[in-house]
Amino acid sequence: MAEPQALEAARWFLALFFPGVALFYIVRLTARRRRLGHSAVWHGVRGSRHWWLAKTFVVFRSVITLAMLARAFWPGLDSYLLACGFLMTSTIVFAGLIVMITGFSSAIALHFSMGRAWRSGLPAKGGVPGLITGGPFAWSRNPMFLAIQLAQFGFFLSFPSGFTLICLLVGMLVLHLQVRLEEAHLLAAHGQVYRDYCKSTARWFALGRLPFAARADTTSSIVTH
Template sequence: MSGMEIASYLMGVAYVVGLLALSATLARKSDRSVWLFGKGAQSQAVPALLFKLAFAGAVVWPLLGTLGNPFRLDPLTSWLSGTWFDVVGHMLVVIGFCLAIIAQRHMGNSWRIGAAEGEVGVIVDSGPFAISRNPVFLGQAMLFLGLFLVLPSLIQAILTLALLLAITLQVRIEERVLLQSLGEPYRVYCARVRRWLGTYSSRSESGR
């Protein structure tokens, strides 16, 4: 791997480690579990499995490139090779890393992994959450898209698609849980801030 590829890979690993470490720290500070994938009425088994596959793959798969170049017969490796792909990809990795970590820290005691009725925190609507209802997921998506551009392969594409599908499924689940648990305040927040990025000019446009 080139220097930029190594840097991007290490940022991906650092994010996975940081996600777990920060989650453990927040759980210890709040004296409760933040792992809610196995709880609640909404089944989260599929997105939970996809998240695990994506994050584990992001750590393990690039290392195989040091063992005889397993990507040599992969068309994506040659099609997407080049300095500009590396530069743009690395920028996405850096921005996604920073956004996801900052947003997770900003949630404080409201941070959860998964969602369950009766175990949601207070609405966080400041900082990055003032312009996105899901800045952590948005940062993760940017990070994985960046890794794909820097380290293009069919496997990396599958890992990226797995993460994007997991995010899509989990956001729908969490929105239902939050609306049921928090009611009108969450509805008002959704009417003001877009699901991914930006704010609404009128409440009638919410939910997209």
Template sequence: MQRYFAALTIVLMLGMVLTRACVMRRTGVRALKFGALDKRDFLIPPFAFFYFYLVFAAAFGWPAVSTQAFFESDPIAWAGVALCAAGLAVLLWSLVSFGRSFRVGIDADHPDKLVTTGIFAFSRNPIYVGFAFIVLGQFLVFPNWILLVYVGAATWLFHRQVLLEERFLKRHYGQEYLEYCGRVRRYL
């Protein structure tokens, strides 16, 4: 059961983000700006698709690179499911709070207003917090060395993206963003 929920998490996560981007596209906002400023971002999708395959392979018994687990524990797997659910909830609240300002990547051409309400009153980067919950939760459900490497790589990539976004936000919003940084933590 836990394995299926961990796999379903990927479908729900991608569904939420892509649905939001499509809805925004209908209103004239191009929300998908991934890789527009940093061309190295094209390296991320192949690794993401491999990660998705690893999770589905572990859930449905497909061929996998490694099936060796660090441990097997139902309570820990259920804790992973809880983290996945929390990650989806944080992601959904983030998408709602973002409103028309939602972007995947940095939109230097048409940035919208700075969002500081909703979940953004508690975290400056709740989407990355939600993604981190999901990745960590999936590792607890499928505790193998490859997913552990992905936990570390995702943490590094999320932080790298946050630093890029912060530089842009400081330049674009100036004092308003600096005051926001003084009130709200970067992550939790």
């Protein structure tokens, strides 16, 4: 495929991808609400740090979706989004798409693997959150967020620009701050068990570290987004 055609195909892929992701979560969360009898998403008390982080994430996700749709119909928008022409090659862009798809696919796989235990944010209902320490959670305390950050980096490569760089940096900041809130929440809920888990398992990922040996009586976790 010629370079201009490849970049145009990538442009349209991004225009369709983000609405597809939004539709997936709408359908998934609607189904979970019906099963649980309440929402699996909590944005916290209005005005709280948790609330601001959640709203920031929602705003940027909406802006990204609209921007990718707009640039499919108006290619000239790229200049206003500060596109980096020297990075806009089919090799870099398609590598970015692969990384982005891998990250989102991993996040969705984790989402389904958690079953009814999956939550977004700090739960106000459903009792004390359980603690998952097996599977991917034996290697990282936040595999879902790790996958999302991978997807965010892939998005930057798939459309290298000032706009996607800002989205990447803000997205990483929001996720890192959210992790701090969730750690405090889990520590309050599980005490020493969670402290032991934190000592044995990296917040993100540590090469060469043995996985956490999950206790037989542990169940599930809150996670997010």
